[in-house]
Amino acid sequence: MIFACDLDQTLIYSRNSMGLVDADDLVPVESNDGEYRSFMTRAAYSNLQYLSEQILFVPATTRIYEQYERIFGLREGIQSKYAIVSNGGKVLIDGRPDRVWEDQVRRTVRTNCAPSTEIKSKFDRLVAKDCIIKDAYCDDLFYSVIVKRDLLPPDLMPELESLLQGHGWNCSLQGRKIYLVPDHVTKGAAVRYVKELSGEQSVFAAGDSLLDESMLLVADEAMAPNHGELYRKYGSHDRIRFTERSGIRASEDILDVLMNRMEVRNVL
Structure with a gap:
């Protein structure tokens, strides 16, 4: 299984976007200019560590590569062979850009946009x-x-x-x-490409914005926080399950669902 997950305001949160949470419950995951910029809760980070050892975790962000590299928490203790940056414009394999994918995206954009x-x-x-x-x-x-x-x-x-x-x-x-x-720079297309490369059979995806929608719609199962563009636009959706909680606790809801899936799979 692939777990393709948006980062900002889905998995990781700035102080302005996280909502009310005890500082002792936070794990810093991003640093810039000597300051911590983004965080996860301890429960979410622990669950992500476990899940990244069991399934193929694929961060999928609109951040460019240099901004993605600031998220040290995803390099330390979290396994992710593949990553999607630049909204799907680049696929990283073991931290290095896949030139085949990047060239294909740029040709398609030049021709069609x-x-x-x-x-x-x-x-x-x-x-x-x-x-x-x-x-x-x-x-x-x-x-x-x-x-x-x-x-x-x-x-x-x-x-x-x-x-x-x-x-x-x-x-x-x-x-x-x-x-x-x-239109041809999408997380959904990049997720399909990673699925082909990895040989994985199913995709669980999560994201909060309209830029995540293509990724959620190609997934076998999809979730979104009950904040952000997708929730404001739809409120309810037949293909996307919205979390019970908002802010940084929404990431816990998403990871809890995945943890439950793993428990069921292990029992079977």
Whole structure:
């Protein structure tokens, strides 16, 4: 079995996103500029350690490689032969990019998606400059734009989604970030590729945002925290099970379900 899991606000949490939790119950998993940035609960981390020894754990993140590398907690004590970064634009095998997959993704994007400069120009005409703090073109694949969310028009995302239709791009709002991503750069496609490489027969996937939806829909079983874009959009879904709890405790709910699956499998 593959456990393909989004990271930020699904498995790991910043102090701003975790909700109320006792500091003694936290395990730091990411460091940047000398400070701990992301955490898991002790129970979740312990369960992930166990599960990574029993099944194929595949981190799947929109972070680029350099940002993913900051998460030391996934290198120390957690087994993961494969990882998906750049929203599926890159697959790592034993920490190194798979060039076959990366070349395939880039060819597909060039052939089927509008040029990135055209998309950014459309975005810039729609979003006022005073709403934007910083933007970046990540891995020459997609845009990440940090915004002043309280200044954004309430109907911005539906309008942006409509603007991108027919151009081979989509959008997602996560916290203070708006992502502009080619339709062919998806976690779902990368998970299917890892499944072929590994020879595993089934996929359990978890994620909180619209960028995770492709991954959840290719999985045999899927879960999402009851916070984030997916929960706000659907509330309930016939293919996606939402957690009982939100914030950092949602990761415990997801891992508890997997632990129960392993117990049943061991009994059988």
